[in-house]
Amino acid sequence: MKKILILNTGGTISMSEDHTTGKVSPTENNPISIGEGIFSHIAHIYMENLYNLPSPHITEFEMFELKQRIMQAIDEGYEGVVITHGTDTLEETAYYLELTLDVEIPVVITGAMRSSNEIGADGLANLRSSLVVAVSDESSDKGVLVVMNDEAHTATYVTKTHTTNVATFQTPTFGPIGLVSKNEVIYFQKLLKEEHYEVNSVSKKIYLLKAYAGMGGELIDAIRNLGADGLVIEALGAGNLPPKTVPAIKQLLDDNIPVVFVSRAFNGVTQDVYDYVGGGKRFCQDGVIFTTGLSGQKARIKLLVLLEANIDKCKLEELF
Ligand SMILES: NC(=O)C[C@H](N)C(=O)O
Secondary structure (H helix, E strand, O other): OOEEEEEEOOOHHHEEEOOOOOOEEEOOOOHHHHHHHHOOOOOEEEEEEOOOOOHHHOOHHHHHHHHHHHHHHHHOOOOEEEEEOOOOOHHHHHHHHHHHOOOOOOEEEEOOOOOOOOOOOOHHHHHHHHHHHHHOHHHOOOOOEEEEOOEEEEOOOOEEOOOOOOOOEEOOOOOOOEEEOOOOEEEOOOOOOOOOOOOOOOOOOEEEEEOOOOOOOHHHHHHHHOOOOEEEEEEEOOOEOOHHHHHHHHHHHHOOOOEEEEEOOOOOOOOOOOOOOOOHHHHHHHOOEEOOOOOHHHHHHHHHHHHHOOOOHHHHHHHO
């Protein structure tokens, strides 16, 4: 049997509901800890409580420490790692690990939409599926995987699509890459591109803004005044912004602060098509970086990782 490390970081999977008030909160004894015993037929399991944080409390510091802990786990001879995490920011941690870990062993991240003592609680079921994925030899070249609701998704493209539904994690453009049955995972697809960067610090300030009709440049100016290292904007359509934002964007670019556009639309990629004031064509000529299919939160993680890895700013465009 394989030796698997489970790293708990918190989230609903580690919480319980107070049946009288309906409040859901972290408990002293992590309810997921019984998984070590009940799944001992799947793997030799070792469980560690790294944190007990709701995922809105997770920052780049915890992501970095988690990455370091996984690298240490490889030296300790673990053959797979399963991370339990709150679902709100799970996709960001997953993508951070995807970009910063260059490892052969399966790394799987999971969570739950219902706390441990709610009817239909999904935490243990997701943990079981994650262990099935982590012990499979076929999982080793698939990058960091998000396993929820009997599906395996790539960290790069998966996103939380529903506030409460257990089928919340989806990959909008092409679906899950694998399905988990009782005893095995079956893969149907694989990511074409893998990229890894060496990160040894947590120091950059990257901001994320969403565009809207009538938007001006005030927030963009404020972000520049905060000493931003980079800005990601969820732009309109294929990559356009209202005209009043143009001077503020130009100022950022003049100051050599990278600006990345994703689309606020749910599907599709950004493209420099429109040649009007605020149109994507002009922003692209000015030096704004356009992304291919990443969401705002993922593009933010990528810009953060690239800058922490000291990638030359003139290379950023080709890496997006
Ligand atoms: N389902 C969950 O885990 C949501 C919770 N608020 C968290 O992200 O910690």
